[in-house]
Amino acid sequence: MKALPIIAIAGVVALVVIVSSLFIVDEREEVIVTQFGQVRAVKTEPGLAFKLPFIQEVNRYDARIxxxxxxxxxxxxxxxxxxxxxxxxxxxxxxxxxxxxxxxxxxxxxxxxxxxxxxxxxxxxxxxxxxxxxxxxxxxxxxxxxxxxxxxxxxxxxxxxxxxxxxxxxxxxxLPEQNLAATFGRMQAERQREAEDERARGREAATRIRSQAERTAVEIVSSAVRDAEIIRGEADAERNRVFAEAFGQDPEFFAFYRSLTAYERSLQGENSTLVISPDSQFFEYLQNDTVQPRN
CATH class of the missing domain: 3.30.479.30 (Band 7 domain)
Structure with missing residues (x-):
């Protein structure tokens, strides 16, 4: 009976020794076994491993990234x-x-x-x-x-x-904080200069286009005026030819027609008034009942 406590104590001691001798190497780590600060073993494979109890220590290191x-x-x-x-x-x-x-x-x-x-x-x-x-x-x-x-x-x-x-x-x-303001200022000045250059080029192009348009307009107007003068001259010549031809065919009728045209033009408007002598030649065809041939 006295041997039972001894056996029990021996069993506990043996269990403690076994437990102290075993350790588990996790797959996420690597283990170094040291004895009095000296490396005795390196365990890199996961699983159960052994060490000397009490005198050896387990040092774990994370093997992950x-x-x-x-x-x-x-x-x-x-x-x-x-x-x-x-x-x-x-x-x-x-x-x-x-x-x-x-x-x-x-x-x-x-x-x-x-x-x-x-x-x-x-x-x-x-x-x-x-x-x-x-x-x-x-x-x-x-x-x-x-x-x-x-x-x-x-x-x-x-x-x-x-x-x-x-x-x-x-x-x-x-950029460092102290350089940001100066850099932003320099960038802003550079962008403003570029914008002013663009505006200057735009104004130059606008002036060039405007000058070209004005020159083209003057040329077109001049050409139109020239053509109009030519047409007007040709029309006047044709009119004079027709008048001359009509005058040659019947001078008295032509004179009568011209007088009627003059009456019509001089008496236009609602309050047209002529102050003229009654015996004026202007009223020659209004004074006679019949048209007499001119000598």
Whole structure:
């Protein structure tokens, strides 16, 4: 009977030892087993694993892709047009043992320390690459090639930390706040100058078109006046010919017709009045009952 407590105690101790010896490696992480601070094993495959109880420790590291948002960085391109650049990176632990040696920690603290080390690398490479090109290249489609250069340079530098840099992207590239007002003013002045140039060219074109139209109008009117004078002259000549022909056929009747025409024209209107001597030749055909031939 006295042996039962001993057996029970031994069983509990054995259970504690077994439990302390077992641990689970999650598929989303990698594990380093250390003994007195020295690396004894690296577990990268998910499943059940063993360690020496009490004297060995399990250090877990997240194996998933991590995101890093860098702080705003002021860069100076070749044209000295300063820009404030914000970027982000995607990274993961590629060599967990090297990563532990670099950061000296595990868990979330190791990720924070690794992100800080990586941010310094990405910042330095971003400043170095963007400083070799003009600002127009940073603000154009050439940015894709620049981001690839930054990623490759950061990848090579981060290998010493046991980190793979998967991607680096520039989120924004803007002018510093103190330069915005001056830049906007310069842009506004340039647009105003362009607008004034357009107005000047428009006024010049309008003057040219107006002058051309006026010249064309003068030519048309002159041509019309000339043609009208020609037609009028031809009509007068025809009229004189007809009158001459009529006069030649019957001079007395022609004189009578001309007198009637003169009466009609002189007595137009409602209150037409003529003050003329009764024996005037003007009333020759009104004074005689019959028309007498002229001598």
């Amino acid at each position: 991590q995101s890093l948002d860098t702080a705003p960085l002021e860069v100076t391109p070749l044209d000295d047009r300063r820009l404030v650049v914000e970027s982000f990176a995607r990274w993961r632990i590629s060599d967990v043992e090297r990563f532990r040696l670099a950061v000296g920690q595990s868990g979330d603290a190791a990720l924070r320390s690794g992100a800080q080390r990586l941010e310094r690398i990405v910042t330095a490479e971003t400043r170095g690459v963007l400083g070799t090109v003009a600002s127009d290249a940073i603000l154009s489609v050439d940015r894709v090639a620049l981001m690839a250069r930054i990623r490759d340079a950061a990848f090579a530098e981060a290998q010493s930390l046991g980190i793979d840099v998967i991607d680096v992207r520039i989120k924004s590239a803007e």
